Amino acid sequence: MTVEELIVYGKKYTSSTHAKMLLATFLEVNPLELLTILDKVVEEDKVNLYKESLQALSENRPIQYVIGHVNFYGLKFKVNENVLIPRFETEDLVENIKNYLEEKNITSPKILDLGCGSGVIGLTLKHFFPDSLVTLVDISEEALEVAEANAKTLGLDANFLKSDWFSNVPVDKYDVIVSNPPYIMTDEEIEEIVKNNEPHLALYGGIDGLDCYRIILKDINTYLKDDYLIAFEIGYLEGSALKELVNSTIPNSKVIIKKDLSNKDRMLFVEKNID
Numbered sequence: 001m002t003v004e005e006l007i008v009y010g011k012k013y014t015s016s017t018h019a020k021m022l023l024a025t026f027l028e029v030n031p032l033e034l035l036t037i038l039d040k041v042v043e044e045d046k047v048n049l050y051k052e053s054l055q056a057l058s059e060n061r062p063i064q065y066v067i068g069h070v071n072f073y074g075l076k077f078k079v080n081e082n083v084l085i086p087r088f089e090t091e092d093l094v095e096n097i098k099n100y101l102e103e104k105n106i107t108s109p110k111i112l113d114l115g116c117g118s119g120v121i122g123l124t125l126k127h128f129f130p131d132s133l134v135t136l137v138d139i140s141e142e143a144l145e146v147a148e149a150n151a152k153t154l155g156l157d158a159n160f161l162k163s164d165w166f167s168n169v170p171v172d173k174y175d176v177i178v179s180n181p182p183y184i185m186t187d188e189e190i191e192e193i194v195k196n197n198e199p200h201l202a203l204y205g206g207i208d209g210l211d212c213y214r215i216i217l218k219d220i221n222t223y224l225k226d227d228y229l230i231a232f233e234i235g236y237l238e239g240s241a242l243k244e245l246v247n248s249t250i251p252n253s254k255v256i257i258k259k260d261l262s263n264k265d266r267m268l269f270v271e272k273n274i275d
């Protein structure tokens with residue numbers, strides 16, 4: 001079958017955009033380039049992969065898992081069912097940390113990424129700050145395998161540690177501790193495609209969504225340098241409750257809540273700078 005025939009075939013299963021994205025992935029071209037090779041005859045094994053993937057999409061599997069990778073902050077990351085699919089909001093979190101480090105002129109920070117999943121946060125920071133020391137932690141061995149594979153393909157050197165939050169993290173002092181922990185509230189309505197496909201271990205954070213922040217905050221003081229940044233991704237309803245929690249565990253801290261592109265509270269930063 002030709003590229004053109006395969007696009008037409010794909011539209012029976014999914015949107016034209018997704019069909020082109022899939023086909024482009026298997027042909028290792030950019031989706032726009034497909035239009036320049038409409039008459040190209042595609043090898044049978046690629047046709048078969050394409051058809052299987054269309055089937056998976058029609059069964060409501062997320063396209064990111066079907067394709068097997070995502071673009072995050074311009075870098076290509078492998079993903080599978082053992083890790084959360086990175087969101088645009090998380091790019092924002094990384095950007096804020098990047099800005100903080102640049103403003104403070106910290107070129108070789110020590111960074112701890114708690115609950116790293118596919119590794120997008122820690123590894124993207126390592127990419128931008130090659131002299132940083134980045135440690136990525138997850139309780140899931142399967143997630144760590146994905147993160148390590150990503151470090152390898154991106155040519156990034158980082159430490160990986162299997163740990164339930166701080167439990168196995170050796171005592172050390174970090175400039176930045178970042179986490180996008182599970183924060184969905186137990187009874188919160190979320191999209192079916194998320195609920196049915198993404199790891200619940202990475203999504204659900206207890207009745208008020210704050211369980212993991214409580215655990216992290218309990219031990220965090222031991223792991224912070226005198227000057228530090230704590231960066232959390234948060235549920236959009238959780239900002240003020242988490243701010244209170246931070247204020248009670250780290251007295252006199254400067255807490256900043258920031259919104260995502262949909263104007264919802266999405267990030268909480270705790271900053272301390274001794275001038």
Ligand code: GLN
Nearest residue numbers: 180181182183184202203
């Ligand atoms: N942002 C994700 C969602 O809305 C949840 C991520 C998380 O719990 N850390 O599905």
